[in-house]
Amino acid sequence: MSESVWLRQQRPRREAPPLTRERIVGEAVALLDEKGVGRLTMRRLAERLNTGSTTLYWHVKTKDDVLELALDAIFGDVSLPEAGPDWRADVIALMSGWRAAMLSHPWSAAVLGGRPLLGPNVMARTDFLYGVLAAAGLAGPRLAGAAYAVANYVIGSALMEVGARRDETVAHDAAAEHLVRNRDRYPHLAAHGHLSGDEWDAAFVHGLECLLDGLARVSLR
Amino acid sequence: MSESVWLRQQRPRREAPPLTRERIVGEAVALLDEKGVGRLTMRRLAERLNTGSTTLYWHVKTKDDVLELALDAIFGDVSLPEAGPDWRADVIALMSGWRAAMLSHPWSAAVLGGRPLLGPNVMARTDFLYGVLAAAGLAGPRLAGAAYAVANYVIGSALMEVGARRDETVAHDAAAEHLVRNRDRYPHLAAHGHLSGDEWDAAFVHGLECLLDGLARVSLR
DNA sequence: CCATCCTCCCGTACGTCGTTCGGGTGACCG
DNA sequence: CGGTCACCCGAACGACGTACGGGAGGATGG
Numbered sequence: 001m002s003e004s005v006w007l008r009q010q011r012p013r014r015e016a017p018p019l020t021r022e023r024i025v026g027e028a029v030a031l032l033d034e035k036g037v038g039r040l041t042m043r044r045l046a047e048r049l050n051t052g053s054t055t056l057y058w059h060v061k062t063k064d065d066v067l068e069l070a071l072d073a074i075f076g077d078v079s080l081p082e083a084g085p086d087w088r089a090d091v092i093a094l095m096s097g098w099r100a101a102m103l104s105h106p107w108s109a110a111v112l113g114g115r116p117l118l119g120p121n122v123m124a125r126t127d128f129l130y131g132v133l134a135a136a137g138l139a140g141p142r143l144a145g146a147a148y149a150v151a152n153y154v155i156g157s158a159l160m161e162v163g164a165r166r167d168e169t170v171a172h173d174a175a176a177e178h179l180v181r182n183r184d185r186y187p188h189l190a191a192h193g194h195l196s197g198d199e200w201d202a203a204f205v206h207g208l209e210c211l212l213d214g215l216a217r218v219s220l221r
Numbered sequence: 222m223s224e225s226v227w228l229r230q231q232r233p234r235r236e237a238p239p240l241t242r243e244r245i246v247g248e249a250v251a252l253l254d255e256k257g258v259g260r261l262t263m264r265r266l267a268e269r270l271n272t273g274s275t276t277l278y279w280h281v282k283t284k285d286d287v288l289e290l291a292l293d294a295i296f297g298d299v300s301l302p303e304a305g306p307d308w309r310a311d312v313i314a315l316m317s318g319w320r321a322a323m324l325s326h327p328w329s330a331a332v333l334g335g336r337p338l339l340g341p342n343v344m345a346r347t348d349f350l351y352g353v354l355a356a357a358g359l360a361g362p363r364l365a366g367a368a369y370a371v372a373n374y375v376i377g378s379a380l381m382e383v384g385a386r387r388d389e390t391v392a393h394d395a396a397a398e399h400l401v402r403n404r405d406r407y408p409h410l411a412a413h414g415h416l417s418g419d420e421w422d423a424a425f426v427h428g429l430e431c432l433l434d435g436l437a438r439v440s441l442r
Numbered sequence: 443c444c445a446t447c448c449t450c451c452c453g454t455a456c457g458t459c460g461t462t463c464g465g466g467t468g469a470c471c472g
Numbered sequence: 473c474g475g476t477c478a479c480c481c482g483a484a485c486g487a488c489g490t491a492c493g494g495g496a497g498g499a500t501g502g
Binding site: 106107109110111112113114115116117118120123124126127128130131134139140141143144145146148149151152153154155156157159160162163164166167171175178182185186187188189191192193194195199202203206207209210211212213214215217218 | 327328330331332333334335336337338339341344345347348349351352355360361362364365366367369370372373374375376377378380381383384385387388392396399403406407408409410412413414415416420423424427428430431432433434435436438439
């Protein structure tokens with residue numbers, strides 16, 4: 001008792017390219033960029049791909065997989081600099097790119113939390129960092145410690161900066177007024193102020209230079 | 222047509238202390254510690270407090286508020302050290318406590334992402350940090366930059382360490398095998414290894430010392 | 443040429459979630 | 473004793489992640 005052939009669609013839809021993991025992740029990144037992490041939904045993602053929501057589960061195990069893949073994907077954009085004579089400059093270049101990637105995809109900060117970073121793009125960048133530090137003369141646990149120190153600094157910076165930037169656009173006045181109202185409770189904070197929008201970049205590089213200086217002096221020569 | 226009086230409960234339940242924001246946040250922290258961030262639910266939280274789930278909304282605007290309050294609450298445990306003669310030691314003591322708080326509440330890392338830190342406990346600790354750095358001779362944007370550098374380093378370290386620790390307990394073998402299998406793709410990573418469980422503490426303090434060294438040399442005197 | 447399998451797709455449905463709404467109920471005040 | 477207020481809650485709504493069973497179309501192999 002099946003329906004008449006004439007009423008059925010002959011070709012379901014072959015105008016769109018076939019669904020792949022890459023296409024899913026690409027759309028996920030676009031959706032996250034546009035709407036933020038709270039609006040990423042399997043249904044919405046599927047709609048953008050002109051497919052059914054449950055179809056996604058053929059290519060991906062869970063929604064969390066999509067997030068993890070999207071997170072690793074954005075690190076594919078950070079370029080590995082040419083290895084130059086000054087290893088410090090190489091580290092700064094790599095880490096500036098890392099930070100820029102996180103800043104231009106603010107949802108990445110929220111996705112990062114408490115999750116091991118094992119994606120190929122992240123691993124490749126970490127390996128590059130290891131390589132630069134090794135060429136600089138570090139080895140073993142000392143090298144691992146230095147690499148983690150640098151990476152942690154960068155990730156923490158990007159994380160906080162994303163939070164501060166969102167704060168600036170959405171509730172800057174409220175937060176500022178909150179601070180003035182409680183300036184007796186936070187005297188030093190009120191006295192010296194916060195970083196303003198255009199100071200973040202310089203502060204980031206400056207802090208990183210200080211960290212590298214300290215690491216170099218203690219661990220090299 | 223209301224029900225007979227005799228069938229109704231006379232006293233709803235006055236054995237429990239009255240519901241307050243503090244009690245809600247306290248139970249939320251306990252629930253988060255036990256079950257993790259994915260299992261925190263308004264209904265589950267209410268059940269633990271012997272109340273209806275919708276009652277919570279009288280004391281709290283959204284679930285996100287609960288998370289933000291819980292996050293700030295755990296920073297109430299980090300103690301402000303006595304201001305001693307060595308400002309570096311003070312910073313290290315404060316930041317070690319900060320890190321310890323995050324490590325003993327692993328969900329905090331996931332909650333932190335991309336959110337401005339404006340709670341009173343966090344602000345008080347930040348103010349204390351500002352105070353220590355001011356006493357050390359820093360001021361203005363230089364001080365703010367240094368404070369952010371230190372705080373970002375600590376937060377990033379705790380974040381990564383939580384991820385690595387979870388990785389260690391849940392998928393250590395798989396991750397290790399994954400690395401050996403691709404050791405040609407990540408040669409430096411495979412050559413120098415990762416930090417092992419008991420090296421994290423020392424690496425954290427060492428990196429922080431390096432950072433403080435660099436900051437002191439560049440910005441002081 | 444038909445039967446069979448594999449790949450990819452999807453409608454339906456279940457259980458759970460955050461949150462809104464409208465109505466309680468007791469304490470206190472006049 | 474009527475009314476206002478602080479606090480509480482059951483029911484319901486819409487959205488979510490995802491399990492399941494099935495179905496189409498090409499490939500395979502007899």
